[in-house]
Amino acid sequence: MKRNRPLSSQAQDLLAILASAPNDWCYGYELMKATGIKSGTLYPVLMRLDERGLLESKWTPPDVEGKPPRHAYRLTDAGLKAAREAKASSPTLTSLKEQTA
Numbered sequence: 001m002k003r004n005r006p007l008s009s010q011a012q013d014l015l016a017i018l019a020s021a022p023n024d025w026c027y028g029y030e031l032m033k034a035t036g037i038k039s040g041t042l043y044p045v046l047m048r049l050d051e052r053g054l055l056e057s058k059w060t061p062p063d064v065e066g067k068p069p070r071h072a073y074r075l076t077d078a079g080l081k082a083a084r085e086a087k088a089s090s091p092t093l094t095s096l097k098e099q100t101a
Helices: 009-018 028-035 039-051 075-091 098-099
Strands: 053-062 070-075
Touching: 009 028, 009 039, 009 070, 009 075, 028 039, 028 070, 039 053, 070 075
Parallel strands: none
Antiparallel strands: 053 070
8 A cells, every 4th residue: 555645845846846847858967956955865756756656757868879878857747736736835946947057
């Protein structure tokens, strides 16, 4: 039986950042820079959000030959709804574009 726990603050931050460009695929490194969440926390949170159906993920081929493929993430419709709720509870979050500019 799956538990449906409330989203952690890190998960809410990720959803809010991804909601700034909901149709765009984002890499973990971009999300790490935008949120300040360390990789040891970020990737398990991304996996849990994917398992809950709030994110979709895919492997993307490398941009440069010899580099490994990368995992990319974007919001599902359910994720966008959850992101809007997270943003309403924490309106000071900024967009991914503002964080990486």
